[in-house]
Amino acid sequence: MPNAARMSLTLLNVLTLAPAALALPDAAPHIAFVPVLESPAPSAEPALPQIAAQAVTLDHGPARPAELRALQPLGEANAFASDASGGVRIGKVDVLKGGKLLLTNAISTVEGSSGGGIARWATIGGRQMPGGIGISGHASAIELADFGWRSYGVALGFGDRLELSYARADFDTRDIGALLGIGQGYTFNLDTFGAKLRVAGDLVYGESWLPQIAVGVEHKRSRDGALVRALGAADDDGTDYTISATKLLLARSLLVNATLRYTEANELGLLGFGSAAGAGYKLQFEGSLGYQLSRRAVVGAEYRSKPDNLGLGDDDWMDIFAAYALTDNLTLAAAYVDLGSIATIPDQRGGFVSAQVAF
Amino acid sequence: MLLTTAASAFLMLMQQAPAEGTDWDAEFGVETKERDPVTGEIPVEPYDQSNANAGATPYDSAGLVAAFGGREGIARIAARTVELSEADPRIADIFAAHDMVRLKRTLSEQFCYLLGAGCDYTGRDMKTAHTDMGVTKADMNALVENLQSAMREAKVPFAAQNRLLAKLAPMSGDVVER
Numbered sequence: 001m002p003n004a005a006r007m008s009l010t011l012l013n014v015l016t017l018a019p020a021a022l023a024l025p026d027a028a029p030h031i032a033f034v035p036v037l038e039s040p041a042p043s044a045e046p047a048l049p050q051i052a053a054q055a056v057t058l059d060h061g062p063a064r065p066a067e068l069r070a071l072q073p074l075g076e077a078n079a080f081a082s083d084a085s086g087g088v089r090i091g092k093v094d095v096l097k098g099g100k101l102l103l104t105n106a107i108s109t110v111e112g113s114s115g116g117g118i119a120r121w122a123t124i125g126g127r128q129m130p131g132g133i134g135i136s137g138h139a140s141a142i143e144l145a146d147f148g149w150r151s152y153g154v155a156l157g158f159g160d161r162l163e164l165s166y167a168r169a170d171f172d173t174r175d176i177g178a179l180l181g182i183g184q185g186y187t188f189n190l191d192t193f194g195a196k197l198r199v200a201g202d203l204v205y206g207e208s209w210l211p212q213i214a215v216g217v218e219h220k221r222s223r224d225g226a227l228v229r230a231l232g233a234a235d236d237d238g239t240d241y242t243i244s245a246t247k248l249l250l251a252r253s254l255l256v257n258a259t260l261r262y263t264e265a266n267e268l269g270l271l272g273f274g275s276a277a278g279a280g281y282k283l284q285f286e287g288s289l290g291y292q293l294s295r296r297a298v299v300g301a302e303y304r305s306k307p308d309n310l311g312l313g314d315d316d317w318m319d320i321f322a323a324y325a326l327t328d329n330l331t332l333a334a335a336y337v338d339l340g341s342i343a344t345i346p347d348q349r350g351g352f353v354s355a356q357v358a359f
Numbered sequence: 360m361l362l363t364t365a366a367s368a369f370l371m372l373m374q375q376a377p378a379e380g381t382d383w384d385a386e387f388g389v390e391t392k393e394r395d396p397v398t399g400e401i402p403v404e405p406y407d408q409s410n411a412n413a414g415a416t417p418y419d420s421a422g423l424v425a426a427f428g429g430r431e432g433i434a435r436i437a438a439r440t441v442e443l444s445e446a447d448p449r450i451a452d453i454f455a456a457h458d459m460v461r462l463k464r465t466l467s468e469q470f471c472y473l474l475g476a477g478c479d480y481t482g483r484d485m486k487t488a489h490t491d492m493g494v495t496k497a498d499m500n501a502l503v504e505n506l507q508s509a510m511r512e513a514k515v516p517f518a519a520q521n522r523l524l525a526k527l528a529p530m531s532g533d534v535v536e537r
Contacts, residue, residue, distance in 0.1 A: 099497040101504070129497040160496075205499070205531035250525035253518050294517050295507060 087132075087359070094132035096359040102295050102325045104203055104248075105157070107333045108138035108356050111192045111218055111268065112153030112167025115244075117335050117352055118317055119286035119302045121257045122214035122244035123203055124196065125165065126157025127328070127358050133158055136358035138167075142337060144350040148172040153192075160202075163216075165194040171270050176345055182227060188270045189223035196242075204248050211247035211256075218242065220269035232310045233272025234280075238264050248292070255290035255298065266310050267342060279309035296325040315340020319352060331356045400461040406483050413472045413480035414533070415526040424476045426519035427510075433476055437467035439509035440502070449501040453492055473526045485533040496535050503527075 087097030106123040109115040114125035117140070126134020134157040142149040153167030169190040177186035196216035203212040218240040222228050225236035244259040261284045264274040274280045284307060290300030299322045308314040321335035335352040342348045384391060392401045427433050441463050445454045454462075465482030472480040482488060503524065510520045 099500055101500050129495070129500070202531070205496070205528050205535075207529050208525065250521045250528055253521045292517065292521065 092131065094128065096134060097129070097132050098127035098134065098328060098359060099129035099132070100127040100134075101204060102328065103292075103298060103323065103331065105134075105136065105358050107323055107331055107354060108136065108140070108153060108155065108167075110140055110142070110149070110151040110167070110169060111194065111220075112138070112151070112155060112165040113194045113196060113216070113218070114155060114157075114163060114165075115259075116257070116288040116290075116300070116302045117319055117321055117333060117354060118304050118337070119257060119288045120196075120216070120218075120242055120244055120259050120261070121288065122196075122198065122201075122212040122246040122259075124157045124160055124163045124198055124214075125155035125358065126163070128157050128159060130159045130161075134359055136356055138354060138356040140352065140354035142339075142350060142352045144337075144339060144342070144348040146174060146176050146345050147342060147348060148174060155194075161198050163194070163196040165192075165196075167192045167194075169268070169270065171267075173343075176343070180343065188227075190268065190270050191221045191223065192218055192269070193220075194218045196244075201245075201247070203246055204250070208247070208249065208251070211245040213243070213245050216242045216244070220265060220273075222269055222272055225272075228266075228272030229276070231271055231312075232275050232277070233266055234274035234276050234278075235264075236272055238269060238273030240265060244286075246288075253292040255288070255292065255300065257286075257288040257290075259286040260284070261286060263307065264309065266307070266312075267314060271310060271312070271343070275309040275311075279307070282307045282309075290321075290323075298323050312344050313341040313346075315342075321352070329358055331358070394460075398460070398464075400464070401458045403458075403461070403483075406487070408481050410472055410480050412482060412484040413469050414485045414530045415473055417473050418475040418522065418526075420475060423519055423522060424474055426515055427470075427474055427476070427523075428513060428515075430471055430476050430478065432513055432515075433471045433474060434467040436506075436509045436513050436515070437470050438463045439512065440506045441466060443505040443508055444502055447501055447505060450498050453494065453498060470523065474523060485530045489534045489536070491536075493536055494534050495537055496531070499531055499535055 088095050089097070104123065105125055105127055106114045106121050107117065108125070109118060109120055111120070113120045114123045114136070115121035125136045127136075128134030135154065136157070137154045138152070140151040142151075149172070150170045151167055153165060155163055155165035157163050169188075169192070171188040171190070173180065173182065173186045173188070175184065178184040180186075194216060196214050198212060198214045201210040201212040220238055220240070222236040228236055240261050240263040242259055242261045244257065246255070246257040248255050262281055263284055264279075264281045266272050266275075284305045286302070286304045288300060288302045290298045292298050300320075302317075302319045302321065304317040306314050306316055317337070317339050319335040319337040321333055323331060323333040325331045333352070333354040333356070337350060337352045339348045339350075340346070383389075394401055424430075424433075427436065441454070441459055444450055445459065465480070465488075468478050468480045469482060471478035506524075507520060510523070
């Protein structure tokens, strides 16, 4: 065929094809094709090749889910793209995407850290996976024989590595306040700023003999400086140093935690730090045992030893708890707590309820 | 618009149309593997078969095997885990490119061997089997959840479920690559 004729033919093809391609529906895969003429064209009037009006659909039988998704139109690609599992992706960091197994972010302690109700664990708060950022918030209430105690806090989790937390504790002395001469319903307030770094191991995976191990600090500031000094404390702020080891022993459905805490805090710091008489840092122990009833439910017990720097008869604490992951993001916990003697008032037992929201 | 069209037309004009009936697979060196007509599996490179490839020592407990519904129950759970994972948007892409017929068989053999139900594991070891898959810890968690769903559907008691997971969890180091 003469080159000019061929050229005009191809040009025509293209011109005809362009609007057709634009009109193609984007729902199903189509392969539109233009026959390439190699044989000599008819002599007199070259018949224009028909462009396939009906697109060819590939048929391999019922499409599998993976194929269906592969054929879906691509979503808008941008730095904040989110996917089906929720969360947003900012650069290379998944924010609030979640991914942790249920309950493996633990609940929140009254000091704001990820852990049991009263014992710090080596777990990292939030539901993020490595490379992600997560957040959790909690509200807890402890009702004792003579006191009411509230704790609120938030924790940020960075991958499976770092946790930063803040918690506020309000300890209401109710009638005992009048009895102690500090005023009816006097409330002690404590701010706790925590940081925890995972240094080795994994709560669930890896060798069963290697627990998740984390080191951390909790810096606490009492908002009742004058009063706690009058009660005999040396200081109104102080820092606890902790090392924790936590492991889920799957073969026994058992969660085991042990934490060593080097602290000078009196009643967590609510009553200040150390004593004017010179008592200071001591090593204390926190232990937890939990039995997994299901993916969502765990029951267990905790023990926490405490120093008695002020000579007010500070007792060791213990609790029996149950936690339930109502959804991926909401965990409820309830416990029976025995805090012994607090500020010389004995037999402080009662109930603990806590709600934690995590992403 | 017109300029673009003219340019496309020029490009189309200049290219040589390939001959009819070109074997593109041969041109690009694509090797097609036929499924075995008997097993339905795609053949794999030869490797040393050993129960050690299963990655852990088996339990010896008739009660545990019974909790999983014997060998048949174990095979159903393994197949169901694979099906759930194929349909799971979080990890389906990892499974899409692999032989699910073979995976169902080898996974079933591995569970059966580890639970002490008297099977031999004929698959590859965990490190080799997961090479270059780029599995993350999040993918691993998704698979665990699917396995838990499959076991829950089969009414396996939770403590027994955890005993199987206890054998699998230490293998994460060989599976998770990034």
